[in-house]
Amino acid sequence: MASKSAAAHRDRVAARRGNIWGWTFTIPFGIVFLLFLVIPLVYAFYMSMYTTNVFGTKFTGFANYVRAFTDPAFLGGLGRVLLYTVVMVPIQLGLALIFALLLDAFKNKFASFSRLVIFLPYAIPGVIGALMWGFMYSKNMGPFTTIFELFGMQAPAFLTSSGIFGALVNVVTWQWTGYYMVILYSALQSISPDLYESARIDGASELRIAWSIKIPMCASSLVMVTIFSLIGTLQFYTEPTVLRNQAPTVIDTSYTPNMYAGALAFSYNQPNYAATISFSLGFIVVLFSIIFMRLTKRQSGLEN
Amino acid sequence: MKALTKALSLLAASAMIVSVAACGGGSDSASSDSGAAAKVNTDKKANDGAQCTNTVKKTGVQKVTVWGWYPAIEKVVDQFNETHDDLQVCWNNGGQGGGEYTKFQNAIKAGSGAPDVIQLEYEAMPQFMTGTQQHLVDLSQFGFNDHKDDYTEGSWDMVKLGTEDKAYAVPVDLGPFVMYVREDIFTKYNVDVPTTYDEFADAAKKLKDAGYDGYISDFPLNQTAMLIAFFEQAGAKVNTYSASDPTKVKVNYDSPEAKKVLDYWQKLIDAGYVDTTDANTTDWTTNILSGKYATWIQASWQTGYLASSSDDANADSGFRIHKAPVWDDSTPDVNQGGSAWAVTDQAKDTEAAYKVARELFGSEEAQKIGVTDGGLFPAWTDMLNSDFFKTEKVAFLGNQEPNTITIPVAEGYKGSDFLPFQTYAYDEQAKMLKSIFTDGTSVDDALAKIDSTLKNYATQQGYTAE
Numbered sequence: 001m002a003s004k005s006a007a008a009h010r011d012r013v014a015a016r017r018g019n020i021w022g023w024t025f026t027i028p029f030g031i032v033f034l035l036f037l038v039i040p041l042v043y044a045f046y047m048s049m050y051t052t053n054v055f056g057t058k059f060t061g062f063a064n065y066v067r068a069f070t071d072p073a074f075l076g077g078l079g080r081v082l083l084y085t086v087v088m089v090p091i092q093l094g095l096a097l098i099f100a101l102l103l104d105a106f107k108n109k110f111a112s113f114s115r116l117v118i119f120l121p122y123a124i125p126g127v128i129g130a131l132m133w134g135f136m137y138s139k140n141m142g143p144f145t146t147i148f149e150l151f152g153m154q155a156p157a158f159l160t161s162s163g164i165f166g167a168l169v170n171v172v173t174w175q176w177t178g179y180y181m182v183i184l185y186s187a188l189q190s191i192s193p194d195l196y197e198s199a200r201i202d203g204a205s206e207l208r209i210a211w212s213i214k215i216p217m218c219a220s221s222l223v224m225v226t227i228f229s230l231i232g233t234l235q236f237y238t239e240p241t242v243l244r245n246q247a248p249t250v251i252d253t254s255y256t257p258n259m260y261a262g263a264l265a266f267s268y269n270q271p272n273y274a275a276t277i278s279f280s281l282g283f284i285v286v287l288f289s290i291i292f293m294r295l296t297k298r299q300s301g302l303e304n
Numbered sequence: 305m306k307a308l309t310k311a312l313s314l315l316a317a318s319a320m321i322v323s324v325a326a327c328g329g330g331s332d333s334a335s336s337d338s339g340a341a342a343k344v345n346t347d348k349k350a351n352d353g354a355q356c357t358n359t360v361k362k363t364g365v366q367k368v369t370v371w372g373w374y375p376a377i378e379k380v381v382d383q384f385n386e387t388h389d390d391l392q393v394c395w396n397n398g399g400q401g402g403g404e405y406t407k408f409q410n411a412i413k414a415g416s417g418a419p420d421v422i423q424l425e426y427e428a429m430p431q432f433m434t435g436t437q438q439h440l441v442d443l444s445q446f447g448f449n450d451h452k453d454d455y456t457e458g459s460w461d462m463v464k465l466g467t468e469d470k471a472y473a474v475p476v477d478l479g480p481f482v483m484y485v486r487e488d489i490f491t492k493y494n495v496d497v498p499t500t501y502d503e504f505a506d507a508a509k510k511l512k513d514a515g516y517d518g519y520i521s522d523f524p525l526n527q528t529a530m531l532i533a534f535f536e537q538a539g540a541k542v543n544t545y546s547a548s549d550p551t552k553v554k555v556n557y558d559s560p561e562a563k564k565v566l567d568y569w570q571k572l573i574d575a576g577y578v579d580t581t582d583a584n585t586t587d588w589t590t591n592i593l594s595g596k597y598a599t600w601i602q603a604s605w606q607t608g609y610l611a612s613s614s615d616d617a618n619a620d621s622g623f624r625i626h627k628a629p630v631w632d633d634s635t636p637d638v639n640q641g642g643s644a645w646a647v648t649d650q651a652k653d654t655e656a657a658y659k660v661a662r663e664l665f666g667s668e669e670a671q672k673i674g675v676t677d678g679g680l681f682p683a684w685t686d687m688l689n690s691d692f693f694k695t696e697k698v699a700f701l702g703n704q705e706p707n708t709i710t711i712p713v714a715e716g717y718k719g720s721d722f723l724p725f726q727t728y729a730y731d732e733q734a735k736m737l738k739s740i741f742t743d744g745t746s747v748d749d750a751l752a753k754i755d756s757t758l759k760n761y762a763t764q765q766g767y768t769a770e
Contacts, residue, residue: 053435053764053765053766054434054435054436054437054550054551054724054765054766054767055435055436055551055766056435056436067764134586135586138586138587138590139587140586140587140590140591140594141586141587141590159587160742161738161742161743245585246585246586246587247582247585248526248582248585248734249525249526249582249734249735249737249738249742250738252731252734252735252738253731263731266402266406267402267727267728267731268725268727268728269405269406269409269431269725271413
C-alpha cells in the first residue's frame with residue numbers, strides 16, 4: 001500500500017518536473033506570442049471600444065461594431081472577398097490537386113522540372129509578382145495588347161471595373177497554386193505504394209486509383225490547404241493594394257476590408273474605427289475557419 | 305441584417321452600462337484641452353540632443369527641429385545654418401505628404417515626438433486645427449502679420465484657415481493652374497490653341513476631324529485637388545471651413561456651377577474627344593509623354609514630374625505652358641497644391657520655431673535654391689517680382705519662360721478652403737467621378753450623393769454639417 005502511494009507520488013513529481021521543462025521550452029515562444037499577438041489583440045479590442053470625434057475621445061462600447069456592420073464600405077468589401085473566396089479557392093485547389101496527381105503519376109525528369117516551374121511563382125515575393133502583373137496588364141506597356149493584335153483581336157481591358165476581378169484572381173492563382181501543389185504532392189508521397197499495387201491487381205484504372213485512393217488519403221492535407229486559402233482570401237490585401245497604383249479608381253480604398261482598415265488608420269485618422277474593422281474581420285475569419293473545420297471533421301482526421 | 309443590428313445595439317447598450325468605471329482610460333485625454341489655442345513654450349535647451357539628418361554647422365547653438373520633404377531641402381537647411389549664428393536647423397524627413405501626416409498624428413496622440421516646424425500642404429492643415437485638435441500655433445502673436453505683403457494673397461488666405469487675422473503657417477509654394485499644350489500637334493493639324501472652354505470644345509472636334517488619333521486632354525477619374533480647381537474656375541466653392549468655428553463644415557457639391565463643369569467634360573468624354581485614364585498610372589504617363597494628349601490642364605509643378613518620368617529631362621518635350629482655358633472674362637485664377645511651414649504645439653521654443661519657419665525660405669538665396677534645385681513655385685512676392693524668376697528658361701518646355709504666364713495666375717489667386725477630412729473627401733470625389741463616367745450615374749444624382757455622403761460623414765465625426 002505504502003509503496004503504491006510512493007510510486008504515485010513519484011509519478012506526480014515526474015509529471016510536474018516534465019511540466020516545468022515544457023513551460024521552460026515554451027517561454028521564448030510564449031513571450032513573443034504574448035508581446036506581438038495577444039497584447040496587440042487586446043489593445044485593438046480596447047481601442048475599438050472608444051470613439052474619437054471633434055470633441056475628443058470617449059467610451060462608446062460596441063457602437064463601433066454596430067457602425068461597422070451597417071457600413072456599406074465594410075459590407076461591400078466583405079461581400080467582395082466572399083465572392084473572391086467562392087471563385088478563387090476552388091480554382092486554386094482544383095489546379096493544385098490536378099498538378100499534384102499528375103506529377104505523382106509521372107515520375108520522371110520532366111515531372112520534377114514541371115514541379116519546380118509550377119512552384120516558382122510562390123518563391124517570388126507577393127508585391128513583386130503583383131507589380132509584374134500590373135505592368136503586363138497595362139494597355140500601353142503590357143504584352144497582351146501586342147499578342148492579341150497578332151490575331152486581329154482586342155486585348156481584354158484588365159484594369160477596368162469589369163476586368164479587374166479576373167485579373168486579380170489570375171495573379172493570386174498564379175502565385176499560390178504551386179505552393180498548395182507542393183503540400184498536396186508531399187502528402188501523396190506518404191501513401192504506401194502497396195495500396196496502388198493491390199488496387200491494380202483488383203483491376204482499378206489509374207483514374208480510379210486517383211479518385212478512390214489518392215484523394216481520400218490526402219484529404220487531411222486538402223482540408224489544411226483549403227483553410228490556408230480561405231484565410232488568405234478573406235484577408236486579401238497585397239495584390240489589390242499593388243494593382244491600385246495602376247487602377248486607383250477601379251480598386252478604391254475600401255475594395256477589401258483589410259484595405260479599408262488601412263485607409264481608416266493611415267488616411268482618415270480613425271484608429272479606433274480601424275481597430276473595429278480589423279477585429280470584425282478577424283472574427284469573421286475565425287468563424288469561417290471553425291465552420292469549415294466542423295464541416296470537414298471526418299475528412300481532416302481531426303476527429304480525435 | 306436588422307436582427308444583427310438589433311443584437312449588436314443591445315450589446316453596445318449593456319456594455320455602456322457596465323463599463324462606466326472603465327471611463328478613466330488613458331485615451332480620452334484629448335478632451336481636456338477643449339479647443340484652447342496651442343500653448344507657447346520657451347525651452348531653449350530641449351533640442352540639444354536631437355538627432356538630425358543634416359550636419360549642423362555651428363555647435364553649442366540652440367537647435368530647432370524641422371520635418372519637410374521639399375526637393376533640395378538639405379541645401380536650403382545648410383544655407384540657413386551657415387547664415388545664422390543664434391539658431392541651427394535640425395532637419396529630418398518625416399515622410400512625404402500622407403506619410404508625414406500620419407506620423408504627426410501619432411506624435412500628437414503620444415504627446416511628444418513632433419518636430420518644432422513641419423511642412424504641411426495647405427489642404428492638410430485643417431485636420432490639425434479642428435475641434436479639440438488644435439496643434440498649430442497662431443504665428444500672428446509673434447508679429448507675423450507685419451510680413452503679410454511678403455506672400456501672395458491666395459497663399460496668405462490659406463494659412464489664415466478662415467480666421468480674421470491669425471496665421472497658422474508660413475506659405476512656401478503654390479501650384480498655379482495652367483494648360484500644358486503640345487503646340488506642335490495644334491500646328492500639325494492646323495488648329496488654334498484654345499483660350500476659352502468653348503474654343504476648347506471646338507478644338508477637340510477639329511483635332512479629331514483632322515485625323516489626330518489622340519485626345520485633346522485627359523479628365524482622370526482619380527483627380528483630387530485638380531477637380532476642386534476646375535470647380536473653382538466655374539465659381540463652385542465645394543468646401544467651406546474655418547478654424548475659428550472648428551466644429552462646423554459646409555459641403556456644397558450639389559450646385560449649378562459644379563454641374564456645369566461635369567456636364568461640360570461629360571459631353572467631351574462621350575464624344576470620344578477626352579480620355580479618362582487615371583492620372584499618374586503607367587498608362588497615363590506613357591500617354592502624356594507620347595503625344596496622346598494634346599493638352600493637360602494642371603498645376604505648373606507638373607513640369608518637374610513629367611521631366612523626371614521622361615527619357616531626357618532636358619530635352620524639349622513639345623509641351624508649352626499656356627493660360628488655362630476660361631469660361632468667360634470673370635473666370636478666376638485658380639491654384640492646385642502647395643505647402644507651408646507650420647509651427648507645432650509641441651515646439652520646444654515656439655518663438656524660435658516661428659523664426660525658423662519664416663526665415664528658412666525667407667532670403668533670396670534660399671528662394672533661388674528652392675526654384676532652381678527644387679523646382680518650387682514660390683509664394684514669396686519678392687521672388688515672383690524678380691527678373692531671375694520671370695526670365696527662368698525651362699529646357700523641358702523648349703526653353704520657354706513659363707513664369708511670364710504662371711506669375712499672374714499665382715498673383716490673381718484668392719485662396720481656397722479645405723475640409724478637416726480632405727483625404728476622405730478626395731476618395732469620395734473619385735468614387736463620384738467613377739459612378740458618372742464608368743457606371744452611367746447622372747451628374748445630378750452623383751453630385752447629390754457625394755453631398756449627402758460627406759455631410760453624413762461630417763455629422764458622424766461630430767461636426768455640424770451644412
